[in-house]
Amino acid sequence: MERFNTAVDAALALRPDQPIYCFRPTVLKQDAEAFKAMFPGKTAYAVKTNGEPFVLDTLARAGIDCFDVASPAEFAAVKAAAPKAEMLYMHPIKAQSDIRLALETYRIRTLSLDHEDEVAKILRIVRALDIDPATITLFVRIATKGHAAYELSKKFGAAPGHAVELLQRIHRIGFKCGLCFHVGSQIEEPETYERALASADWIRSRAGVPIVELDVGGGFPAVYGHDPRRKAPEMPSLPELMGQVKHDIVDWGFDDLPLVAEPGRVIVARCISLIVRVLLKKGRRLYINDGIWASLSDSWTGKITLPARFIPDPARKTRAGNPDKIVPFKVCGATCDSVDILSRPFWLPETVDTGDWIEIGHIGAYSLSLRTHFNGFYPDTVIEVNTPFDDGAEPEGFASIETMAD
Ligand SMILES: Cc1ncc(COP(=O)(O)O)c(C=O)c1O
Numbered sequence: 001m002e003r004f005n006t007a008v009d010a011a012l013a014l015r016p017d018q019p020i021y022c023f024r025p026t027v028l029k030q031d032a033e034a035f036k037a038m039f040p041g042k043t044a045y046a047v048k049t050n051g052e053p054f055v056l057d058t059l060a061r062a063g064i065d066c067f068d069v070a071s072p073a074e075f076a077a078v079k080a081a082a083p084k085a086e087m088l089y090m091h092p093i094k095a096q097s098d099i100r101l102a103l104e105t106y107r108i109r110t111l112s113l114d115h116e117d118e119v120a121k122i123l124r125i126v127r128a129l130d131i132d133p134a135t136i137t138l139f140v141r142i143a144t145k146g147h148a149a150y151e152l153s154k155k156f157g158a159a160p161g162h163a164v165e166l167l168q169r170i171h172r173i174g175f176k177c178g179l180c181f182h183v184g185s186q187i188e189e190p191e192t193y194e195r196a197l198a199s200a201d202w203i204r205s206r207a208g209v210p211i212v213e214l215d216v217g218g219g220f221p222a223v224y225g226h227d228p229r230r231k232a233p234e235m236p237s238l239p240e241l242m243g244q245v246k247h248d249i250v251d252w253g254f255d256d257l258p259l260v261a262e263p264g265r266v267i268v269a270r271c272i273s274l275i276v277r278v279l280l281k282k283g284r285r286l287y288i289n290d291g292i293w294a295s296l297s298d299s300w301t302g303k304i305t306l307p308a309r310f311i312p313d314p315a316r317k318t319r320a321g322n323p324d325k326i327v328p329f330k331v332c333g334a335t336c337d338s339v340d341i342l343s344r345p346f347w348l349p350e351t352v353d354t355g356d357w358i359e360i361g362h363i364g365a366y367s368l369s370l371r372t373h374f375n376g377f378y379p380d381t382v383i384e385v386n387t388p389f390d391d392g393a394e395p396e397g398f399a400s401i402e403t404m405a406d
């Protein structure tokens with residue numbers, strides 16, 4: 001990987017026409033180690049957030065030895081980066097062939113589910129492979145309520161009464177029982193873990209079977225930007241939130257159980273920024289070389305505000321506008337599809353123009369993992385950058401969540 005001190009240095013040296021991901025291994029290492037030190041249990045990094053080999057290798061070197069995986073491609077990626085790591089197969093609904101691969105080839109012994117037919121699928125393969133069910137922990141995923149950029153209980157999770165039945169069923173078969181939930185990605189309410197723990201407690205007491213582990217999922221919010229013209233949303237810092245979660249774990253009597261967390265964005269968001277180029281400025285529209293089919297879909301569907309730094313092209317000798325005036329630009333993505341227009345503006349100095357670059361910060365989560373090959377555009381250049389995005393001058397712009405009229 002080519003290495004630069006800052007993304008600005010990289011943009012000026014490479015003058016890239018293709019988007020470039022700027023990876024900061026030291027930041028990733030710091031964020032992973034910080035989470036691991038704070039969480040009172042096993043940290044299982046959620047590979048879906050960013051499963052690039054350079055990310056998984058860095059995490060393995062930072063001491064992450066457990067991964068939340070959801071597919072054969074994720075099993076293989078973890079095996080390649082961290083051959084001795086434990087994998088937790090926490091996708092509640094799985095293909096039969098994938099369950100077999102997980103149990104037989106990858107020797108995964110922890111799985112999640114939220115329905116009795118999934119128990120039947122797993123049991124069929126356990127019997128076919130002659131595995132003792134007592135060596136397998138099945139986590140019953142419970143539905144939770146709360147506010148997050150992405151609500152995940154709309155799709156997965158058993159209601160409390162159903163979870164009780166599932167626990168009793170898997171206990172009768174001889175599997176070990178665990179409880180898990182996912183409160184939603186990028187939570188917006190600190191009490192959301194407490195509500196899930198209260199529900200887990202109710203289920204545990206009604207089920208009356210031994211619970212061997214509790215998995216509190218992901219959801220821990222990453223630090224993003226915010227529109228400076230508005231009041232910053234009130235959310236505790238990660239150490240404060242973790243303090244509250246630990247307190248709630250004790251209050252609901254789960255502190256005597258081994259715990260697991262499946263953090264994704266909180267670990268990987270800060271370590272990557274993205275340099276995009278303005279291909280054309282048309283009035284208050286900027287046509288850029290990335291978009292919703294590549295690196296920018298999560299920030300738009302999740303209504304996440306990202307910090308943005310303006311990198312003017314020194315080759316442009318004349319500019320119109322006031323460099324100190326930050327104004328909204330409608331942003332059009334790289335593909336020929338007219339859906340590929342970001343519904344929210346980038347706020348940037350009025351002088352931004354064709355040929356300039358924009359560095360979008362904190363974009364390590366759900367960016368590379370969500371890009372598509374649509375229209376032949378597939379950003380895939382990664383460089384290493386030493387300086388954290390937040391060091392140096394404040395970013396002057398941001399990709400806002402506010403919608404903009406045409
Ligand atoms: C099962 C599971 N675990 C963990 C995560 C990671 O969540 P986050 O990025 O909010 O930490 C997700 C995200 O969708 C998930 O579905």
